[in-house]
C-alpha cells in the first residue's frame with residue numbers, strides 16, 4: 001500500500017492523515033470545507049513542530065510528513081487510493097452517501113474503512129459492491145498519541161482485508177485489536193456505560209463531581225476521571241453513543257442518564273462549549289466544577 005485517502009479533516013481526520021504521512025504513505029486529505037482543510041493542515045503542522053521541539057522527530061521528518069499530504073475538496077481525489085479511511089461527520093446519511101460514491105470511484109482492490117464510533121460496519125458495507133473490502137478502523141483521539149486501533153470486521157469483511165488492515169496498523173506503530181460489529185464495538189460499549197453510571201451517581205447524590213473523578217483516578221489509576229473525560233469527548237457525543245447502545249442492544253441498562261440529556265439540551269457540551277461537569281476558561285488548567293454541580 002502506498003496511496004491513502006482520508007475523508008474528513010476534523011479532529012480525527014487530520015490526526016489519521018498525520019500518522020500515515022509520517023509513516024511515509026502518500027496521503028490525500030479530503031474535506032468538503034476548505035476552511036476545515038486549512039485548519040487540519042495547521043494542526044498537523046503545529047503537532048509536528050511540538051514533536052521536533054521535544055526531539056521526538058527531526059526537522060527532516062517533519063518536512064517529509066508535510067510533503068506527503070495534499071489537500072482536496074472533492075471525493076474524486078480518492079480514486080487512485082489503495083485504502084480510503086472515512087472520518088467525516090458522524091451522520092449515517094453522510095457516511096452512506098460517501099461510501100456509495102467511493103465504491104463507484106475507486107478500483108476493485110481498494111479497501112474502504114470507516115472511523116465511525118457507532119454506525120454498523122455491515123450497514124455501511126451494504127451500500128457498496130465490495131462488502132468484503134469494507135472494514136472499521138476506529139482510531140482514538142488524539143490519533144498521533146493513542147496506540148489503539150479497534151479493527152472492526154463487518155459480517156462480510158474478508159479475512160484477507162482484516163489481515164491487511166491489522167498489518168498496516170502495526171506499520172503505523174499502533175496496536176490494533178480485532179473486534180466484531182456490535183453496537184459500540186468494545187471501547188464505547190464499556191467506556192460509555194461507565195461514564196453514564198458516573199453521571200447517575202452524581203444525580204443520586206452518591207458524591208460530587210470532583211469526588212467521583214478522584215475515586216476513579218486514585219483508586220483505579222485512570223488518567224482522567226469519567227466526568228472530566230465525558231467533557232473532553234463531548235456530552236452530545238456521549239449521549240448519542242448511549243442512544244446507539246440503548247436502541248441497538250434493546251436493554252434499559254443502557255438508558256442515558258436524565259442529567260446527561262438535560263445538559264445536552266442546555267448546550268452544556270463540555271470542553272467545546274466551555275462548560276459541562278467542569279467550567280473551562282481559556283489559558284487556565286485549574287479544574288473548576290461548573291456552577292450547576294458546585295456545592296454550596
Ligand SMILES: NC(=O)c1ccc[n+]([C@@H]2O[C@H](COP(=O)([O-])OP(=O)(O)OC[C@H]3O[C@@H](n4cnc5c(N)ncnc54)[C@H](O)[C@@H]3O)[C@@H](O)[C@H]2O)c1
Pocket residue numbers: 007008009010011012013030031032033036086087088089090091094098115116117118138139140141233
Ligand atoms: N472525536 C473523537 O474523539 C472520535 C473518536 C473516535 C472516532 N470518532 C469518529 O470519527 C469521525 C469524525 O469525527 P470528528 O470528531 O473528527 O468530527 P469533526 O466534526 O471534527 O470532523 C468531521 C469533518 O468531516 C467533514 N465532512 C462532513 N461531510 C463530509 C463529506 N461529505 N465529505 C468530506 N468531508 C465531510 C466536515 O467538514 C468536518 O471537517 C466520526 O465518525 C466520529 O464518530 C471520533
